[in-house]
Amino acid sequence: MHIHTAGAAVSVGHAVFEQFNAWLGQQNFSKVFFLVDEHTHECCLPSLLAALSHLETYEVLEVEAGEESKSPEVLVNLYYALTELEADRHALLVNVGGGVVTDLGGFLAATYKRGISFVHFPSSLLAMVDASVGGKTGIDLGPYKNQVGAFAEPLGVYVYPDFLETLAAKHVRAGFAEMLKHGFIADRAYLDVLAKEYTRGTPPSVSHIERSIEIKAEIVAQDFREGGDRKKLNFGHSFGHAFEGVYLAAGNAILHGEAVAIGMLAELYLSKKKLHLPEEQFKQGCTIVENIFGRTDLSVDAEKVFALLKNDKKNEAGKLRFVLLPELGRAQVDVEVSEEEAMDALHFLMHTKPA
């Protein structure tokens, strides 16, 4: 199946290696570079390479798995590596990995010699349904997630569902956070199906992966540079990024999807307070998240969370802004929230105060 987004075409299915190989045969790249981490180097790259009869010379660049690789230091090392391997402007970068590899590799390609071509082979559920679609690329700056980046579209995104079998269960579960988010912001019926079918975090079906990509692609097509409705995709991410940054800075990194899951609980709480999300839907929403991610056990320094919340890219003129839900399946962007209200949401999560 092909899903056409504003920019890149997304292909999903068991035939994507052959599709990429056929496309490669029609192109004229000077050299092909693969960016991987140690896991995808071992578990994904061999099967992909085996299918690429049109591939002549190539090089492999490996980074360490984990969010810590989305750093300026790793990026600069990769610039030097491409330079030493004589990558010219007609080179192709193939990113094979999760969101870290696709975000980092996308930004690397977007800025090396002012931009070379790139494609993504997302290997994690999160990268398949979220990170590899929509043209956002970037790196972190210490605890500040995606603080540096660019909007840049790959020439193609190839989603090979069998890669999910290489993932640990917690990584599959983390990807579910973004799929649930798609239901929360845009499709109540889809949310209910996900809630019913995946209480145990088993890998999702190809058709549900496609539905999530479709929802994301539709939103991105309307607003590529995030002037308006694209912000909906940040539901759960204002708090989520802040939690992720605080845990990362403490040397105790949690997965992006895990952070987003907790962030969605906080933002469901704010939705009730600010947009009158009905109590029943609020409870349903929390139950859906907790059935997959378990009961939240949050132990963070509230001050540090707030420092990062204030840096959120959606804020404007010093005011906190959130994406909140007036009802499950519908989102409203740019809802101003006071620091006190945000603190209430944090207390709700920390069970230090009744909801």
Add this chain to the structure above:
Amino acid sequence: MHIHTAGAAVSVGHAVFEQFNAWLGQQNFSKVFFLVDEHTHECCLPSLLAALSHLETYEVLEVEAGEESKSPEVLVNLYYALTELEADRHALLVNVGGGVVTDLGGFLAATYKRGISFVHFPSSLLAMVDASVGGKTGIDLGPYKNQVGAFAEPLGVYVYPDFLETLAAKHVRAGFAEMLKHGFIADRAYLDVLAKEYTRGTPPSVSHIERSIEIKAEIVAQDFREGGDRKKLNFGHSFGHAFEGVYLAAGNAILHGEAVAIGMLAELYLSKKKLHLPEEQFKQGCTIVENIFGRTDLSVDAEKVFALLKNDKKNEAGKLRFVLLPELGRAQVDVEVSEEEAMDALHFLMHTKPA
């Protein structure tokens, strides 16, 4: 005067401070940041600030003058500075400086939080007629000039000719290299006027600054991402960047314009060899360059020059490609040159072999 390019409008003249101030009054930026070096901080920023009645809060970021500031380390420090000063996506960055500040500041703005707005106030002749026009931004990677960057247009370019009075004579002269280049590649009559009027490197008239910006803007408008004719603007730059990189790595930096001047001599030589540039025009061209820049006294390690030449962004599939002139005032892109021919040109420059 306004010159409309593919993207940014370029304003030239004594009224540009007032024009910018009026524009600023119509905008709604969350905060304004000025990027300067120690010279423009002292010599240019005060007069600009004095004219900006619509400016409310602002911050000043200072980098050291010189090509060494176009580095990943300085860039990352600036990302942190913007973060700590709570720059959000609605901030404006005003770059006040020469090509180093406009290239660095442009890339900083293009990638901080995936892009904030920026404008340029070029303070050097080179930045006025070249670096600030056309949307190329970037930093160096060690000796590799502009190895990392992005195409990103400022919202405006404001050329205030009086800034030239703050420049040392050698910096004015360096800027002439790019003006001569505009004549060499696109306008023989303009080249002759420049050759006649500016043998001593006095600051050029406003009308000649405008003519150079026009030539550049016309070429860029046809080919923003440098797929074809925009490469003409690289005349003198294949060798020029290599010389610049070698001197920079040796801790003996020369000005970009000085390097380009020498590069144009080498590429005039190659133009004679490869495109039959008539001997008389070859000599005229060399005389024009040498009247302003003096006789070349090049002492470089040829091996190191070649290592950098091979990395030139215009090369493809391992072959050297140059912009050469079939006649003065007309350029041809993508001329393949063998390493032996390039070595000949280098020997010509080093006076180690007759031309």
